[in-house]
Amino acid sequence: MNKTITALAIIMASFAANASVLPETPVPFKSGTGAIDNDTVYIGLGSAGTAWYKLDTQAKDKRWTALAAFPGGPRDQATSAFIDGNLYVFGGIGKNSEGLTQVFNDVHKYNPKTNSWVKLMSHAPMGMAGHVTFVHNGKAYVTGGVNQNIFNGYFEDLNEAGKDSTAIDKINAYYFDKKAEDYFFNKFLLSFDPSTQQWSYAGESPWYGTAGAAVVNKGDKTWLINGEAKPGLRTDAVFELDFTGDNLKWNKL
Numbered sequence: 173m174n175k176t177i178t179a180l181a182i183i184m185a186s187f188a189a190n191a192s193v194l195p196e197t198p199v200p201f202k203s204g205t206g207a208i209d210n211d212t213v214y215i216g217l218g219s220a221g222t223a224w225y226k227l228d229t230q231a232k233d234k235r236w237t238a239l240a241a242f243p244g245g246p247r248d249q250a251t252s253a254f255i256d257g258n259l260y261v262f263g264g265i266g267k268n269s270e271g272l273t274q275v276f277n278d279v280h281k282y283n284p285k286t287n288s289w290v291k292l293m294s295h296a297p298m299g300m301a302g303h304v305t306f307v308h309n310g311k312a313y314v315t316g317g318v319n320q321n322i323f324n325g326y327f328e329d330l331n332e333a334g335k336d337s338t339a340i341d342k343i344n345a346y347y348f349d350k351k352a353e354d355y356f357f358n359k360f361l362l363s364f365d366p367s368t369q370q371w372s373y374a375g376e377s378p379w380y381g382t383a384g385a386a387v388v389n390k391g392d393k394t395w396l397i398n399g400e401a402k403p404g405l406r407t408d409a410v411f412e413l414d415f416t417g418d419n420l421k422w423n424k425l
Contacts, residue, residue, distance in 0.1 A: 203248040251305035263300025275299035294369040302383030319356040352402040357381030
C-alpha cells in the first residue's frame with residue numbers, strides 16, 4: 173500500500189503509533205516533504221537541505237539511513253509521492269542559478285533500488301509551492317499553491333530594490349494588501365502520469381485555490397483541509413474531491 177502525506181503528518185503518525193521505539197529524525201525537520209512506501213518512511217528537503225533519509229518502521233534495529241542527496245538544491249514546500257516503487261518530488265521553493273528565491277515546476281524521481289535521483293524531462297504547467305499532492309489509480313494529482321509569476325515577481329522586485337527601504341515598503345504593501353482573488357492561487361487539478369511523464373488537466377475547483385492545505389485521501393475520496401486563501405489569511409474550508417464513478421465531483425463540506 174502506498175500513501176502520500178505531509179512530512180509533519182508522517183512524523184506525528186509514526187510517533188503516535190510507535191512513540192517508544194522510533195528514533196528521532198537525524199536533523200531538526202521542518203518545511204520538508206515525505207512519503208511512506210509500505211512500512212518505510214522517507215523524508216527530506218526543508219531544513220534538511222538536500223538530504224533525504226529513510227526509516228523501516230518494521231525493522232528490528234530501527235534507524236534512519238541517509239540516502240543519495242537531492243540534486244535539485246535545497247527546497248522548502250516541495251511535495252512527494254510513491255508510485256510503482258519510485259519516489260517523485262514535485263516543485264518547491266528554492267534559489268535559482270542567479271541566487272533568487274523562486275517557485276519550481278520540475279519533477280525529480282528517486283529509485284530506491286539504485287539509490288539514485290534523476291530530473292525528469294517534465295514541467296508542470298504552473299509552479300508548485302504551497303500545493304498538495306496525492307495518488308489515485310497510479311497517477312499523481314496536484315492542486316492548490318501560490319501563483320508562480322506573482323510569487324517569483326515579488327522576490328525579483330525585492331532583489332531590484334536592494335537596501336532601499338522605501339521601495340521595499342512599497343513592494344510589501346503592494347504584495348500583501350491585495351484581495352484574495354487577486355493572488356490567483358491555483359484552483360486547477362493537474363494529473364501527472366509517471367509512465368509518460370506528462371501533465372494533464374483533471375478538473376477545477378468551483379470555489380478558490382488555497383496554499384498550504386493539509387491533504388488526506390482514502391479510496392476514491394480526497395479531502396483538502398484549510399490552508400491560506402491569501403498570504404496571512406487562512407480559511408476553515410474543507411473541500412472533498414470524489415472520484416467515484418465517471419466524473420470527478422467537488423464538494424465543500
